[in-house]
Amino acid sequence: MPYIGISSEGAKSLASNIISAVEAFLKGEAKGGLLLMAAAALALVVANSPLADIYAGVLDLHLTIGVAPAALSKTVLHWINDGLMAVFFLLVGLEIKREVVGGELSTRAKAALPLLAAAGGMIGPAIFYVALNSGDDTTLRGWAIPTATDIAFALGIMALLGSRVPTSLKVFLTALAVIDDLGAILIIALFYTADISTTALMVAAACIAVLIALNRFGVRHVAFYLIIGLILWVSVLKSGVHATMAGVITALAIPVRPDAHGKSPLITLEHALHPSVTYLILPLFAFANAGVAVADMTRDALLHPVTLGIVLGLFLGKQVGVLGISYLARAMGWVTLPGTALQYYGVAVLTGVGFTMSLFIGGLAFTDVAHTAEVKIGVLAGSVLSGMVAYVLLRLAKSG
Numbered sequence: 001m002p003y004i005g006i007s008s009e010g011a012k013s014l015a016s017n018i019i020s021a022v023e024a025f026l027k028g029e030a031k032g033g034l035l036l037m038a039a040a041a042l043a044l045v046v047a048n049s050p051l052a053d054i055y056a057g058v059l060d061l062h063l064t065i066g067v068a069p070a071a072l073s074k075t076v077l078h079w080i081n082d083g084l085m086a087v088f089f090l091l092v093g094l095e096i097k098r099e100v101v102g103g104e105l106s107t108r109a110k111a112a113l114p115l116l117a118a119a120g121g122m123i124g125p126a127i128f129y130v131a132l133n134s135g136d137d138t139t140l141r142g143w144a145i146p147t148a149t150d151i152a153f154a155l156g157i158m159a160l161l162g163s164r165v166p167t168s169l170k171v172f173l174t175a176l177a178v179i180d181d182l183g184a185i186l187i188i189a190l191f192y193t194a195d196i197s198t199t200a201l202m203v204a205a206a207c208i209a210v211l212i213a214l215n216r217f218g219v220r221h222v223a224f225y226l227i228i229g230l231i232l233w234v235s236v237l238k239s240g241v242h243a244t245m246a247g248v249i250t251a252l253a254i255p256v257r258p259d260a261h262g263k264s265p266l267i268t269l270e271h272a273l274h275p276s277v278t279y280l281i282l283p284l285f286a287f288a289n290a291g292v293a294v295a296d297m298t299r300d301a302l303l304h305p306v307t308l309g310i311v312l313g314l315f316l317g318k319q320v321g322v323l324g325i326s327y328l329a330r331a332m333g334w335v336t337l338p339g340t341a342l343q344y345y346g347v348a349v350l351t352g353v354g355f356t357m358s359l360f361i362g363g364l365a366f367t368d369v370a371h372t373a374e375v376k377i378g379v380l381a382g383s384v385l386s387g388m389v390a391y392v393l394l395r396l397a398k399s400g
Contacts, residue, residue, distance in 0.1 A: 032278035033156015036355065039283035040290040040380070047291030059288055072234070080288050081363060082243050084281045086233055089244040091277045092181050093251025094270040101256050104175035113335040114175035117322045121176065121351050122147040122183050124321020125313030132309040139306050142365040144187045145375060146313025146382060148357030151177035152282060154350050157387050161394050168338035169347050176322075176351065184357050185248055192364040193241050200239035204246075207232035211253035218255070222269050225254050242364065282356060289359045290380065296373035306371050310358070310378025315385050318352035319345070339397075346393035352386030354379055 046055045064073040074082065099105040104114065125146035133139040154173060158165050210228050219225075229250030237243035256266040301307060323345065329335045337344050362375035 031156070031159070032282060033150075033152040033154065034159065035156075035279060035283050036150070036153050036286050037156060039286035040355070043287045043289075043291035044380075046287075048294050052291075052293060055291060072237070077288055080285055081360065082237065085285060085360065086244050086247040087273065088247070088277050088281055088285075089185070090229070090247035090251050091270065091273045092178075092185070093248035094254065094266055094273070096178055096182055096248075097252055097254075097256060097266060098270065099175060099178050104171055105178065111175070113326065113329065113337070114172060114179055116325045116329050116335070117172075117348075117351075118176045118179035118183065120321035120323075120325030121149065121180065121318050121348075122321070124319075124324070125317030128313040128317035129309035132305045132312065136305070139309075139371070142306055142309065142362065142371070142375065144184070144191065145358050145362045145365060145379065146310045146317060146352075146354055147180075147187070148184045148354045148361060149177045149180045149318070149351045150353050150355035150357060150383070151181075152278065153353045153355045153383065153387070157350060157353065157391055158394070160391065164397070165343070165347075165394055166339055169343055172338050173347055173350065180351075181357065184361065185245070188242050188361065188364060189245055192361070196240045197238055200235045201241070203235040204232055204239055204241075207235060208249060208253075211250060215253045215255060220255055220259055220265050222254060222265050225250055285356060285360075289363065290376065292373055292376040292380070297377060301373050301377060304371075304374045306374040307378040307381070310354075310362075310375065311382040311385070314352040314354050314358070314379070314382030315349075315389075318386065319348045322348040322351055342393060342397040346390050346397055349386055349393060350390035353383045353390075354386075355383045358383070 043055075046052065059075065059077040061076045062073055063076060063079055064071050066072055096105075105111040126143050129143050129146055130140065133142070151174060154177065155170065158170060158173070207228050211225060211232070214224055214228070229246060232250060233243055233246035236246040251266075254266045254269060256264050258264045326335070326337060326344070326348070330337055339347070358379045359376070362379060366372065366375060
């Protein structure tokens with residue numbers, strides 16, 4: 001969306017707003033990451049307790065919202081993954097736009113390192129996964145599962161280290177994860193789209209046109225964008241394209257330029273959404289999706305190509321991809337790396353904490369239950385392994 005005609009006062013106000021938003025984002029994401037860990041741990045406990053059947057039964061309950069023919073009927077799990085997660089993707093879209101307009105992705109010099117590192121961090125895991133699943137068209141659908149980084153989880157681990165990790169590395173990891181999220185969004189749109197409904201897609205296109213018009217005509221009331229965004233969400237859900245795209249598209253239409261009072265609609269909405277997404281929606285998603293029974297952790301499941309592809313993709317593919325491209329770019333004189341060599345290596349390993357987005361993509365890649373256990377085991381094992389090793393490396397890096 002356009003960003004032009006800003007006075008010097010407006011530019012200063014926007015810069016101040018963006019700096020405040022980044023600071024709040026880092027603090028909130030760190031706390032949210034710790035809550036995510038607790039929610040995932042609780043899901044594992046419940047899934048292996050006498051409450052396991054109740055847990056599965058509640059997630060499988062069907063809820064209907066609306067009146068026929070416009071009613072939507074989905075399981076509780078699908079309402080969480082398709083409905084509540086659209087709000088998460090709305091926040092992701094706001095973060096992406098904010099970073100591009102005035103943050104760590106606003107100039108070529110700032111964006112170069114996180115952009116290249118994120119690209120390497122997506123290519124590396126995909127190569128590892130494909131290498132272990134080549135020849136099986138069914139399991140190959142999961143190639144994108146280990147390509148994502150969970151910023152909340154990663155920053156939560158960093159929070160445990162306090163001042164041992166310099167702010168420059170936290171900002172770098174955040175920028176990398178934002179690009180990573182954008183890459184995941186494009187992957188979902190391009191590779192995990194069902195049969196297309198032309199009628200629903202036309203309604204979605206009309207909604208997008210209205211959102212663009214609202215932005216072009218300078219409408220600053222966020223409510224108008226959210227109302228059209230809700231209609232867009234329903235139409236995208238019916239079209240066959242994954243409904244979370246509606247959240248991102250709506251976010252990109254919301255104005256970032258400050259008003260006469262120095263307030264940015266985008267940053268105001270981001271501040272408003274952040275607590276509910278961080279402390280409610282993501283923990284609820286983690287609790288609903290991370291539960292895997294010990295009985296499912298058979299030898300075959302642990303050594304399944306899907307499981308191994310995800311674990312090795314997250315733990316090895318991520319660090320190999322991030323480090324490989326980063327050091328190549330530095331050798332070419334394109335970038336400088338933040339922190340010490342050991343600190344940067346620790347952050348590269350930390351990008352292997354996939355969790356939220358990896359579980360989300362896993363649910364799209366395998367819609368039946370055949371590979372559900374393998375996906376959960378792989379994501380949890382790869383993320384925990386990456387987090388633990390990264391924690392040790394970053395803790396040692398102080399004296400390194």
